Amino acid sequence: MDAVEIHRRLRERFGSAVSADLQAADWSTCAVEGQSIAAVCALLRDDPELGFDCLSNLSAVDCKKDDTIEVYYHLLSYRHRHQIVLRAATPRPDPILPTVTHLWPIADWLEREAFDLMGVRFTGHPDLRRILMPEDWVGHPLRKDFVEPDEYHGISTRRESLLKL
Amino acid sequence: MSTNAIDVDVLRETGAGLETEEMTLNMGPQHPSTHGVLRFVVKADGEVMRRAIPDIGYLHRSIEKIAEKVGYHGFMPYTDRVDYVSAMQCNQGWAMACEKLAGIEVPRRGEYCRVIACEFGRLASHLLSVGATGMDIGAVTPFTHAIREREYINDILEELCGARLTFNYMRIGGCAWDIPPGFVKRAFAYLDRFEPLIDEYNELISFNKIYVERLANVAPVSPQQAIAWNLVGPNLRGSGVRYDVRKDVPYSAYPEFEFDVPVGTGERGTLGDSYDRYMVRMREMKESCKILRQALAGLPAGPVVAKVARTFRPPAGHVYVRVEASRGDMGWFVVSDGTAFPARVHIRTGSFAAMAAIEEMSKGLMIADLVAVIATLDIVAPEVDR
Numbered sequence: 012m013d014a015v016e017i018h019r020r021l022r023e024r025f026g027s028a029v030s031a032d033l034q035a036a037d038w039s040t041c042a043v044e045g046q047s048i049a050a051v052c053a054l055l056r057d058d059p060e061l062g063f064d065c066l067s068n069l070s071a072v073d074c075k076k077d078d079t080i081e082v083y084y085h086l087l088s089y090r091h092r093h094q095i096v097l098r099a100a101t102p103r104p105d106p107i108l109p110t111v112t113h114l115w116p117i118a119d120w121l122e123r124e125a126f127d128l129m130g131v132r133f134t135g136h137p138d139l140r141r142i143l144m145p146e147d148w149v150g151h152p153l154r155k156d157f158v159e160p161d162e163y164h165g166i167s168t169r170r171e172s173l174l175k176l
Numbered sequence: 177m178s179t180n181a182i183d184v185d186v187l188r189e190t191g192a193g194l195e196t197e198e199m200t201l202n203m204g205p206q207h208p209s210t211h212g213v214l215r216f217v218v219k220a221d222g223e224v225m226r227r228a229i230p231d232i233g234y235l236h237r238s239i240e241k242i243a244e245k246v247g248y249h250g251f252m253p254y255t256d257r258v259d260y261v262s263a264m265q266c267n268q269g270w271a272m273a274c275e276k277l278a279g280i281e282v283p284r285r286g287e288y289c290r291v292i293a294c295e296f297g298r299l300a301s302h303l304l305s306v307g308a309t310g311m312d313i314g315a316v317t318p319f320t321h322a323i324r325e326r327e328y329i330n331d332i333l334e335e336l337c338g339a340r341l342t343f344n345y346m347r348i349g350g351c352a353w354d355i356p357p358g359f360v361k362r363a364f365a366y367l368d369r370f371e372p373l374i375d376e377y378n379e380l381i382s383f384n385k386i387y388v389e390r391l392a393n394v395a396p397v398s399p400q401q402a403i404a405w406n407l408v409g410p411n412l413r414g415s416g417v418r419y420d421v422r423k424d425v426p427y428s429a430y431p432e433f434e435f436d437v438p439v440g441t442g443e444r445g446t447l448g449d450s451y452d453r454y455m456v457r458m459r460e461m462k463e464s465c466k467i468l469r470q471a472l473a474g475l476p477a478g479p480v481v482a483k484v485a486r487t488f489r490p491p492a493g494h495v496y497v498r499v500e501a502s503r504g505d506m507g508w509f510v511v512s513d514g515t516a517f518p519a520r521v522h523i524r525t526g527s528f529a530a531m532a533a534i535e536e537m538s539k540g541l542m543i544a545d546l547v548a549v550i551a552t553l554d555i556v557a558p559e560v561d562r
Contacts (some may be wrong), residue, residue: 015291023408037376040494064400064403064404065403065404066499067406067496067505067507067524068496068507068509068522068524070509070520070522070524072494072511072519072520073520083494083496085496085507085509089403089417089419094423096496115404115406116405116530116533116536117404117405117406117529118531119532120528120531120532121524121528122462128240142232143232143233143236143561144233144236145233145347145477152238152241153240153241153520
C-alpha cells in the first residue's frame with residue numbers, strides 16, 4: 012500500500028486530525044494532532060490491510076522557532092513491506108503526548124529516551140523515568156536552550172584554557 | 177540420623193523454612209562479560225532469574241548533541257564512535273542521510289568502495305561477536321582464533337584508510353581515498369585464506385556438544401516478538417524473519433550483487449534461540465565473502481567521490497535512512513533547517529532495541545545464561561548509549 016492510500020484511510024477515520032505533510036525528503040509523512048496519536052497508531056497497527064507491526068523509531072525534535080516539540084514516529088510493516096512517518100506537535104513549555112507502549116513494547120525505551128533528553132511526557136507510560144542521564148540530572152540536554160551546569164556533584168564541568176595555565 | 181529424617185519430614189509437610197527469598201544482585205557496570213560498560217539489576221530466586229533489569233547510560237557521550245555543533249562534514253569522525261566495533265556502516269549511514277537530504281549522487285566506484293569497506297567491517301564485527309560468545313560461556317581458545325583473523329582484516333582496512341578501528345573513511349558524496357595499488361590482489365588472497373577458516377571454526381566450536389547445549393533452547397524469541405521488540409539484523413533473522421535492509425530496501429551497490437539472507441530454523445532446538453542467532457552470524461560471514469568477491473572483481477573505473485561544497489547546506493527537510501549494519505538495521509534520522517548545522521540527529525541502533533528486549537527475555541533463565549543472551553544478541557554498549 013502506498014503512502015497516499017494510507018493517508019486517505021486515516022483521513023476517512025480521523026478527519027482533519029490527520030493531514031499530509033509534503034516537506035519530507037524521504038519517507039512520506041502525515042501530521043497528526045497530538046491527542047489522536049495513540050488512536051491513529053492503534054488503527055495503523057490493528058487494521059489487517061495496514062498492519063504496521065513495528066515501530067522502527069521515535070524521535071523528538073525541538074522546534075524552538077515554532078515553540079513546539081515535534082515527535083516523529085517511523086512505522087514499518089514487515090507483513091506488507093510499507094512504511095509511513097507520523098509527526099505530532101506538542102507545545103514546548105508543557106509537552107504531553109499519549110503513550111504508544113501498549114501497541115509496541117519498544118516504545119517503552121524510545122519514549123523514555125525522548126522524555127530524558129527532550130522532556131516530552133507520555134501519559135500512560137508505565138515507567139517514565141530517565142534512561143541515559145543520571146536520575147538526579149536537571150533539565151533535558153537536547154533542548155536547544157539547555158545550558159550545561161557548571162558542576163555535577165562537586166565535579167567541575169569547566170576547565171582552564173591551556174593557554175592560561 | 178533418625179531425628180534429622182523426622183525434621184525433614186515435618187518440614188516437607190508444613191513447608192516451613194523452605195521458601196527462598198528473592199535476591200537482588202548487581203551485575204556490572206565493570207563485568208568482564210558485558211561487552212562494555214553496562215549494568216544489570218538481577219532479581220533472582222536461587223539460580224533462576226525473575227527478571228534482569230538493564231541500566232544503561234554509562235557510555236552516553238551525547239553524540240547526537242555534538243552533531244548539532246560540528247556541522248555535516250565535521251560529524252563524520254564522530255559516527256565512528258557510535259559503534260566502534262564496525263564503524264564503516266555508521267560512516268555510511270551518516271553519509272547516505274546527508275546525500276539524501278541534498279540529493280547527491282555517489283559515483284559508482286565510490287559505492288563499490290563503500291560496499292568493500294562495509295563487508296570487511298561486517299566480517300571483523302561478526303568475528304568478534306562469535307569469538308566473544310565462546311569466551312563468555314567458557315570456551316576461551318576460539319576467541320583467539322577469531323581475533324587473529326580480525327587483525328588481518330584490520331590490516332586490510334588500514335591499507336584502505338589508514339586506521340584500524342575508527343576509520344573516518346567515507347565522505348558525503350563518496351569515499352575519502354581510492355583503493356590502493358595491489359589491494360584487490362591482496363584482498364582476494366585473504367578471502368582465499370579466510371573462507372575455509374569459517375568451516376574450521378564451525379568444526380572447532382559451532383557443532384561442539386557442550387557449546388550447542390549452552391546455546392540451544394536458551395531465550396528463544398518468536399518472529400512476532402522479534403518484530404514487536406524491533407529486534408533487527410541477525411537477531412531478527414535468527415527468529416526466522418527473512419529481512420535484510422540490503423535486500424529489502426536496496427541501497428548503495430547491493431542490488432548488483434548476488435547473496436543469500438540466512439535465517440534461523442531452530443536446527444538444534446527452538447526457533448529463534450541463542451544458537452540460531454549465533455549460526456546466522458556464522459553463515460552471514462560466508463555471504464559477505466560472496467559479496468566481497470563480486471565487488472572486488474567488478475570494480476568500475478572512475479572517481480570515488482562526488483564534488484560536494486565545503487560548506488554543506490542541505491535544503492530544509494527530514495530523512496530517515498536505514499543501513500544494514502553488523503548489528504542490523506541502523507536508522508539515521510536527520511532534520512535539516514537549511515543551515516550548515518543539522519537541527520537534530522537521532523540514531524536508532526540495533527543494540528538499543530536488543531537491550532530493551534532483555535528484561536522480557538531474561539524471565540525464568542538461569543543467571544549463567546544471561547551472558548549467553550547478551551553475547552548472542554551481540555550488544556555493543558556504546559551503540560546503546562551513543
